[in-house]
Amino acid sequence: MTSRSPADEADAVVRAVLDDFTSRRHLGVVVDSPPGAGKSTLVVRSAIDLAAAGECVMVVAQTNAQADDLVARMTLRAPDVIIGRLCGKDHLAIARALHLSRSNVLVRDKLTDLGDAPIVVAPAAxxxxxxxVRMPWAIIDEAYQMRSDMLLRLAPRFERALFVGDPGQLDPFTVIDNDRWTGLRWDPMQSAVAAMLRSNSHLPQHQLPYSWRLSTRAAPPVSDAFYPFTPFEPGTTADQRRLEFSTRGLGGGAVDETLDVAARSGWALHELPARHTVRTDAEAVDATARLALRVLERGATAWSETEPGGATVTAERIAVGAAHRDQVDAVRERLRHMAGGDRITVDTANRLQGSEYDFVVVLHPLSGRRDATSFHLEAGRLCVLTSRHRQACVVVARAGIQALLDSHPSSEPMHIDVPAKFPDGWEANHAMLAHLEPFRVRAA
Incomplete structure (x- = not known):
């Protein structure tokens, strides 16, 4: 008896999800998805299958960008299905411009103006x-990013819901003090999924088993560090992914050495000398920008299962991730003065969630810090930053993070009736640094 391929196994899970969801036996179904496991594909397929069966479905995204991406995917899969894109007046012109060439997309700011569109996509807000409005079906994308108070407000608008999201990435956050609600069943700062399952633990839960983004070199360390209880495997084989440079590194010093290590192994740690710095560390910012730009200068080519003949890694296929907006602004400013650098994506972990690139450069959240706050230790933040790549990821950091972690062990207070979250940031950071150790390149 031959074992099923990853594609067959993943398809079997998707069919089980759709069977549970459309059987009308459950008011909700939860699907956990590791990075690049086909979460958006599941959302699109579910919505289109319901529309094909003559049903109306509301699709709930968390941002306008996510909503526009889902609409674009739906039009490719079902060009004959009318899709309504509902958005606020401030995004109306942008959405219309994005979907102008798609004859089956209606962009409106009022639901009543969408007629009988069987699929309506809009952000939760x-x-x-x-x-x-009350629809029979709802599909909530990035459900772990939605706060439970938003779910409470939206619940009267649908009868049954499919919750799809990545449990290992960033939780909902707020800038206000939320200690007054901690431990309560209706704590508004829980994710929508957590709050719903605390009151409905009997609802079916599924997990997509393979990552199609992360390679055989990337999936194991990300799974071990961030998904200890919901492990996943790569959906591709080792010989399907390869990254090469058309020119050898001459005179680039540690930058070129780092890129060569990343091309061979899929990972690299570009380590700067230990030093306490301000958040916008000029040396770290410069190294991050030069590494991203050097990928272009050396003419990187990526081979994969979708591009077996190889494809040039253009600026649009490179990203830089950081923890803070001022760090992002500093890297962008540095790249702006470099030829071609202004086309490289630079953003925070929050905004990079759900995106995918060939090559990613990460400015480590703990680099150069004197302390390890809960923000910088957040496991989901590092998970997002180190799981956006298909080919290689380079982490830029100052030496001494392990010592910083050891001197600031996890000390978050324990609260009654609050489930412990695993892994905690201390453990996840140590695990990822241990993985990067063999791929370390010291920069003078």
Missing amino acids: KWDFVPD
């Missing part, structure tokens, strides 16, 4: 302002 927009659905919150749609009065007097």
